[in-house]
Amino acid sequence: MIILGINAYHADSSAAILVDGKLLAATEEERFTRVKHWAGFPAQSILFCLKEAGITLNEVDHIAIGRDPKAKLMKKLMYLLKNPMGGFGTVMNRLQNSRKVSSLEKEFANITGVNEKIIKQKIHQVEHHRSHLASAFFASPFEEAALLSIDGSGDFTTTMIGIGKLNQFEVLDSVDFPVSVGSFYTAFTQLLGFPHYGDEYKVMGLAPLGEPKYVDKLRDVIHFTKNGLFNWNSKYFKSAKDVVVTYGDDHIPFVGTLYTPFMEEKFGKAREKGAELTQYHKDLAASVQRFTEELIFHIVNHLQKRTGLKNLCIAGGVAQNSVANGKILKNSEFENLYIPSAGHDAGISMGAAYYVYNQVLKQPRTQAIYSAYTGSIFNNDEIETYLQSRNISYTRYDDSELYDRVTNCLINSGVVGWFQGRAEFGPRALGARSILADPRRNDAKDLLNAKIKRRESFRPFAPSILREYVDEYFELNDNVPFMEKVFPIKKEKHSSIPAVTHVDGTGRLQSVDSKVSPRYYHLIDTFRQKTGIPVLLNTSFNENEPIVNTPGEALDCYLRTKMDMLVLENCVVQR
Numbered sequence: 001m002i003i004l005g006i007n008a009y010h011a012d013s014s015a016a017i018l019v020d021g022k023l024l025a026a027t028e029e030e031r032f033t034r035v036k037h038w039a040g041f042p043a044q045s046i047l048f049c050l051k052e053a054g055i056t057l058n059e060v061d062h063i064a065i066g067r068d069p070k071a072k073l074m075k076k077l078m079y080l081l082k083n084p085m086g087g088f089g090t091v092m093n094r095l096q097n098s099r100k101v102s103s104l105e106k107e108f109a110n111i112t113g114v115n116e117k118i119i120k121q122k123i124h125q126v127e128h129h130r131s132h133l134a135s136a137f138f139a140s141p142f143e144e145a146a147l148l149s150i151d152g153s154g155d156f157t158t159t160m161i162g163i164g165k166l167n168q169f170e171v172l173d174s175v176d177f178p179v180s181v182g183s184f185y186t187a188f189t190q191l192l193g194f195p196h197y198g199d200e201y202k203v204m205g206l207a208p209l210g211e212p213k214y215v216d217k218l219r220d221v222i223h224f225t226k227n228g229l230f231n232w233n234s235k236y237f238k239s240a241k242d243v244v245v246t247y248g249d250d251h252i253p254f255v256g257t258l259y260t261p262f263m264e265e266k267f268g269k270a271r272e273k274g275a276e277l278t279q280y281h282k283d284l285a286a287s288v289q290r291f292t293e294e295l296i297f298h299i300v301n302h303l304q305k306r307t308g309l310k311n312l313c314i315a316g317g318v319a320q321n322s323v324a325n326g327k328i329l330k331n332s333e334f335e336n337l338y339i340p341s342a343g344h345d346a347g348i349s350m351g352a353a354y355y356v357y358n359q360v361l362k363q364p365r366t367q368a369i370y371s372a373y374t375g376s377i378f379n380n381d382e383i384e385t386y387l388q389s390r391n392i393s394y395t396r397y398d399d400s401e402l403y404d405r406v407t408n409c410l411i412n413s414g415v416v417g418w419f420q421g422r423a424e425f426g427p428r429a430l431g432a433r434s435i436l437a438d439p440r441r442n443d444a445k446d447l448l449n450a451k452i453k454r455r456e457s458f459r460p461f462a463p464s465i466l467r468e469y470v471d472e473y474f475e476l477n478d479n480v481p482f483m484e485k486v487f488p489i490k491k492e493k494h495s496s497i498p499a500v501t502h503v504d505g506t507g508r509l510q511s512v513d514s515k516v517s518p519r520y521y522h523l524i525d526t527f528r529q530k531t532g533i534p535v536l537l538n539t540s541f542n543e544n545e546p547i548v549n550t551p552g553e554a555l556d557c558y559l560r561t562k563m564d565m566l567v568l569e570n571c572v573v574q575r
């Protein structure tokens with residue numbers, strides 16, 4: 001049975017394909033269009049998934065769309081009646097999007113040539129948060145789990161909790177639009193002078209530089225409720241007509257200003273983009289981060305009591321808060337936590353497909369997913385042909401010489417572009433499309449900023465560590481395949497890996513498993529044999545653009561920057 005899932009006309013548009021419940025391919029459309037968070041119809045991702053499965057759309061049994069315009073329809077209409085001015089723009093915007101959803105058949109027909117009527121029969125609409133929940137639960141290793149989806153908003157919902165057992169889950173409760181943890185975090189991200197869609201991670205990176213002095217002040221903004229959820233004080237937030245994420249003809253998500261003058265009165269004037277970051281800004285970032293963590297603990301602790309379970313699955317944009325994720329097990333009775341590699345909206349395509357497979361068609365659960373490698377792939381011959389076509393000189397090494405040469409380059413202060421196997425699904429580079437450096441260097445940040453990325457000095461670089469050594473370097477020992485959790489690094493190890501130790505002594509780790517990432521594992525292990533350190537600094541292979549997807553994009557990035565070595569499978573290009 002073949003199911004194609006898509007996230008369309010929404011930020012981080014994507015497609016995923018399941019063959020008999022196995023995730024065969026999944027990718028974000030931004031990797032093809034080269035526009036970050038691209039939000040149109042995922043035409044190229046769909047064609048990629050079909051190609052990888054070796055089929056045409058005719059052979060797809062079901063198409064799962066991660067959006068249901070009918071979800072909470074009555075509530076939407078009530079909202080419109082109550083907020084005739086404020087709500088009008090929102091509802092119009094949503095209706096326009098619904099129309100787009102209804103014209104999906106046309107888009108599918110355009111790119112595949114398959115008759116619209118045939119396509120229509122195959123389509124299932126799966127509500128946004130149920131798609132998030134499915135992406136986490138059905139991909140998890142748990143037979144039973146408590147479930148949380150938490151984001152800005154989707155299908156008039158911003159948070160949903162549930163309980164999953166085998167191939168079914170049940171929704172327990174939800175929070176209606178516009179009251180939202182995601183929007184709360186985004187409002188302060190904007191107030192702190194980071195206006196772009198997806199800038200929230202900058203506040204998370206800034207937080208350790210401040211003191212959480214204003215947590216109590218934030219209790220007036222969001223109220224924890226007795227049912228384990230929350231409400232907000234609407235004085236702080238603009239009416240919904242301005243807060244909806246909109247997409248122009250360029251398909252770039254744009255979020256209007258969320259905070260009101262009242263928010264500025266209470267928390268200070270918004271920082272101009274690029275203006276100095278004062279201690280107040282750092283303290284506010286620390287407070288927002290700390291408060292968000294408390295709110296998440298409040299939700300999951302109630303969920304734990306309500307379900308009595310030890311396993312938790314989380315997805316949604318707020319599940320990208322790896323700092324909060326890393327603290328959940330310590331601050332709750334949950335013993336295990338699973339978050340998918342694409343916990344944000346790109347994961348909607350995969351989640352909708354699993355929802356149809358397990359929940360609707362009642363198929364049995366399939367293997368848990370610990371690999372994010374479901375994207376583009378190029379073999380050595382294709383790469384050689386490409387490099388020759390560009391007149392680039394290169395050497396093709398066998399595996400053992402390759403690992404030896406790359407690690408020598410890293411040890412000699414080199415910065416290496418590492419392009420291997422299938423690209424990652426999700427926002428993190430996990431050793432398939434990564435830029436690597438020596439984590440032992442005190443000056444690695446300056447080195448990377450000088451050679452490749454000019455980014456804010458407060459933002460940390462992340463460690464990839466061999467799975468067997470997590471316990472030796474980190475205060476918590478867990479499987480972290482997708483860099484989805486931040487853990488404290490043991491004090492005695494701070495000085496051996498300074499480049500990946502954040503100011504507060506933490507690291508956003510990827511635990512590298514030899515079965516999941518054999519080549520990346522081998523590279524790090526070769527570095528370990530030479531240096532005694534089982535860790536590499538890993539940052540995404542890009543430069544102010546989506547992560548590179550093809551050898552051509554990798555080569556262009558290499559040529560644009562001062563990277564020392566480019567590794568495309570076994571082919572090495574050097575300056």
Ligand SMILES: [Fe+2]
Nearest residue numbers: 151154317345
């Ligand atoms: Fe979402």
